[in-house]
Amino acid sequence: MGGGVSSLNVQLRKELDLYASLVNCFNLPGLPTRHDNVDIVVIRENTEGEYSGLEHEVVPGVVESLKVITKFCSERIAKYAFEYAYLNNRKKVTAVHKANIMKLADGLFLESCREVAKKYPGIKYNEIIVDNCCMQLVSKPEQFDVMVTPNLYGNLVANTAAGIAGGTGVMPGGNVGAEHAVFEQGASAGNVGSDKILEEKIANPVALLLSSAMMLRHLQFPALADRLETAVEGVILEGKYRTKDLGGTSTTQEVVDAVVAALD
Incomplete structure (x- = not known):
C-alpha cells in the first residue's frame, strides 16, 4: 500500500x-x-x-x-x-x-x-x-x-x-x-494469512479447480467442464476431504487427489 x-x-x-x-x-x-x-x-x-x-x-x-x-x-x-x-x-x-x-x-x-x-x-x-x-x-x-x-x-x-x-x-x-x-x-x-496457509499446505483448491472448469467451458469443452465440476461437487458433498476453511482437516493435495479419483 x-x-x-x-x-x-x-x-x-x-x-x-x-x-x-x-x-x-x-x-x-x-x-x-x-x-x-x-x-x-x-x-x-x-x-x-x-x-x-x-x-x-x-x-x-x-x-x-x-x-x-x-x-x-x-x-x-x-x-x-x-x-x-x-x-x-x-x-x-x-x-x-x-x-x-x-x-x-x-x-x-x-x-x-x-x-x-x-x-x-x-x-x-x-x-x-x-x-x-x-x-x-x-x-x-x-x-x-x-x-x-x-x-x-x-x-x-x-x-x-x-x-x-x-x-x-x-x-x-x-x-x-x-x-x-x-x-x-x-x-x-x-x-489474509496466506503465508501460513502456504506453509501448512491447507489452501483450498476448489476455487481454482472450478475456475479451470470455467476455462474449459470458455474453450468450448463443455463435456470436460461438466466432468470436472461434477467431480469437485461430489467430493464436497461426500464431506470426507475438506480443507480447514470448510471445517475439515485435509491438505490441499488430499482434496486434489480426491477430485482426481472422482474424475476416474
Missing part, C-alpha cells in the same frame, strides 16, 4: 484488455451456508474506474485520485452482461451504482446500461445503489441473478456474495477480453 510497483494483476488486465471480470457465487451441495438458492454472477468492469491508477499528491498531505468512467467501456461491459444472461438463460440483470452521489460518472455507467437493456427485452433490468445492494445481499441474496458493476463496486460485491455462498475458497472466476482470458480464484478476501 502507498508506494512500490503497481499491481501486476491490474497491469495484466490492462495489457491483455481483460475488460470483464466474472465471478460465479452459488451454493454447493453439502456445504451449509446461511442462505439457500444463491446463484449470482457478478460481472465487473475491469479496466477503468478507481483502478485507473491516476493518483498524485497535489500538495503535501493532499492526494487526488481520479475515477475514470467512459461510455465505451460502460457499454462494452453492459453488452457482455446482457449477452451472458441471454446465452446462459438468466432472467435478470441488475446494475450496481452510486449515481445519487456521483451523478456524472456513475450516471454515464447507468445511461449505458439502460441503452443496452432496451436491446434485450426478454431480460428484466433493474438498478440498485451499492450500499443498499450490500444490505440486500446479506439479507436476501436469492433476489439477484446477474449483476453488472463498475470496477471498485464489483470487487466489493463479488467478495460479499462469495462469503454468503460458502467462502472465497470455493468461488470460481475469470477475466475475459476480446482476444485473451485468464481464469483464477473469483474472490480475494481470503488471502
